[in-house]
Amino acid sequence: MLTKILRIDEVHKNETAIREAGEIIKAGGLVAFPTETVYGLGGDALNPASSRKIYEAKGRPSDNPLIVHITDMEALPAIVKSVPETGKKLADAFWPGPLTMIMEKSALVPKETTGGLDTVAVRMPSDAVALAFIRAAGGYVAAPSANRSGRPSPTRAAYVAQDMDGRIEMILDGGDATLGLESTIVDLTVEPPVILRPGFITGEMLRQKLGRVEEDRTLFSDDSGQAPKAPGMKYRHYAPKGELVIVKGAAEAVTDYINVQLAGERRNHKKTGVIATDETIAGYRADVPRSVGKRVDAAAAAKGLYRILREFDDEGVELIYSESFDGEGVSQAVMNRLLKAAGHKVINV
Numbered sequence: 001m002l003t004k005i006l007r008i009d010e011v012h013k014n015e016t017a018i019r020e021a022g023e024i025i026k027a028g029g030l031v032a033f034p035t036e037t038v039y040g041l042g043g044d045a046l047n048p049a050s051s052r053k054i055y056e057a058k059g060r061p062s063d064n065p066l067i068v069h070i071t072d073m074e075a076l077p078a079i080v081k082s083v084p085e086t087g088k089k090l091a092d093a094f095w096p097g098p099l100t101m102i103m104e105k106s107a108l109v110p111k112e113t114t115g116g117l118d119t120v121a122v123r124m125p126s127d128a129v130a131l132a133f134i135r136a137a138g139g140y141v142a143a144p145s146a147n148r149s150g151r152p153s154p155t156r157a158a159y160v161a162q163d164m165d166g167r168i169e170m171i172l173d174g175g176d177a178t179l180g181l182e183s184t185i186v187d188l189t190v191e192p193p194v195i196l197r198p199g200f201i202t203g204e205m206l207r208q209k210l211g212r213v214e215e216d217r218t219l220f221s222d223d224s225g226q227a228p229k230a231p232g233m234k235y236r237h238y239a240p241k242g243e244l245v246i247v248k249g250a251a252e253a254v255t256d257y258i259n260v261q262l263a264g265e266r267r268n269h270k271k272t273g274v275i276a277t278d279e280t281i282a283g284y285r286a287d288v289p290r291s292v293g294k295r296v297d298a299a300a301a302a303k304g305l306y307r308i309l310r311e312f313d314d315e316g317v318e319l320i321y322s323e324s325f326d327g328e329g330v331s332q333a334v335m336n337r338l339l340k341a342a343g344h345k346v347i348n349v
């Protein structure tokens with residue numbers, strides 16, 4: 001299959017391209033498209049054959065459900081049993097935006113789209129190209145991140161092409177994703193609601209609207225003895241090809257420890273990488289050192305993380321050490337992705 005890549009600068013100047021992308025979805029094909037979080041791999045959410053194609057293109061296990069993307073509140077009642085009060089409040093506050101809500105699904109949504117579950121994950125993105133595309137596609141676009149399963153989520157069209165060239169009909173190139181990290185996922189089918197994936201809409205922000213909101217205990221540790229609530233949480237995610245280890249402790253101790261390890265790896269002729277911050281990056285002697293930005297700027301870390309992980313792959317890095325990120329809010333989202341990418345390998349120094 002030839003994958004067509006179309007650059008979209010402004011929606012109103014590229015109406016033909018967006019219409020063409022919408023027609024592909026209506027005909028049962030797949031189109032990758034930009035959103036404010038990461039690029040999505042879109043198919044018709046109400047067509048079981050389209051969802052099966054998404055799993056195939058991604059190489060994703062079919063019990064890992066997809067997120068259904070909509071463009072307006074009028075579209076919601078048709079795909080859920082009923083819209084809970086909590087859902088109305090959160091939609092008012094945070095949609096369009098980087099928040100995914102899980103509700104009981106209606107019969108209109110095929111089980112292929114929800115990984116066999118009776119619940120459906122729904123999001124209304126804010127990106128202008130995403131909204132125009134979903135509208136052109138009929139209003140319900142199922143889309144996981146547009147990476148091959150297990151790889152870091154793509155934050156630009158070139159990264160989508162690395163993973164999906166020849167596997168899908170079209171990629172809409174809308175430039176770099178503004179946020180760079182996947183949406184917050186909150187499960188509204190339980191009381192109190194539970195955060196299944198942290199993101200830019202933080203626990204604190206959700207609590208301000210709903211009162212009590214819990215965090216799934218498996219988000220930051222893999223030894224809680226609990227089965228993960230979202231099927232996707234059990235799979236290794238976001239991983240670079242090299243081994244990734246997170247080092248936790250006081251700043252100086254972390255730098256010293258990592259440098260000793262790097263020296264050892266150099267003797268073994270292994271290519272090394274480091275993930276650090278502007279404050280510390282100059283102190284590391286790695287083959288490929290990368291800063292995520294200033295330590296206080298969690299949004300910058302969120303935006304740059306997946307690009308950096310892919311750069312390690314492009315450079316053939318075999319072993320990566322990362323500083324850890326301990327703050328609240330968006331920092332937690334960054335740390336959650338790092339832990340998954342590292343397969344929870346953490347060294348305390």
Ligand code: AMP
Pocket residue numbers: 064065066067102114117119120121143144145182185196229230231232233
């Ligand atoms: P991705 O689109 O690649 O960011 O992955 C979508 C994420 O949403 C996966 O981790 C899924 O497990 C999660 N998800 C989607 N639908 C549901 C659902 N009905 N219940 C729980 N988690 C879901």
Ligand code: MG
Pocket residue numbers: 144145153
């Ligand atoms: Mg994903």
